Amino acid sequence: MVKFNVYDCTMIELDKHHSDRKGNISVVQNGDTVPFDVKRVYYLYDVPGGESRGAHAHKELSQLIVAASGSFRVTLDDGNVKRSFILNRPYQGLYVKPGIWRDLDDFSSGAVAMVLASEKYNPADYIRDYDEFISFRHSDK
Numbered sequence: 001m002v003k004f005n006v007y008d009c010t011m012i013e014l015d016k017h018h019s020d021r022k023g024n025i026s027v028v029q030n031g032d033t034v035p036f037d038v039k040r041v042y043y044l045y046d047v048p049g050g051e052s053r054g055a056h057a058h059k060e061l062s063q064l065i066v067a068a069s070g071s072f073r074v075t076l077d078d079g080n081v082k083r084s085f086i087l088n089r090p091y092q093g094l095y096v097k098p099g100i101w102r103d104l105d106d107f108s109s110g111a112v113a114m115v116l117a118s119e120k121y122n123p124a125d126y127i128r129d130y131d132e133f134i135s136f137r138h139s140d141k
């Protein structure tokens, strides 16, 4: 099976509705904004300063990661190349394709990482061991 690399993962500009005095609304809808159908949304918050999250890959899951509030860094790794993105705009989302290792760190205080996912929660889809991830990248599964 052909595997995706970090250059297949891109920032997507989300729909933004601006109202002069009343703030903004960003919209994500199945069928137009996201390249997959969203089956689950979760959000990460209250991450203490200096802590990191992620440190895993998914075999099949696609995700859109949005800094709904504050900022953090996402480092993607395809086993060959690493690429870091600073997420700090609620109207942008990082599209993470399957089979990519990710680390999240540098969380600002009050940061909220909202994740839109293509599948329901499935622990069997996780690869949490980096050596196992490298073997997965080199396999044809």
Ligand code: TYD
Residues within 6 Å of the ligand: 040, 042, 044, 053, 054, 055, 056, 121
């Ligand atoms: P995990 O994905 O390991 O978080 P991170 O990689 O960002 O540190 O999830 C942390 C815990 O939350 C773990 O016990 C599983 C649970 N969890 C669910 O029950 N459902 C979900 O959809 C997610 C994302 C996590």
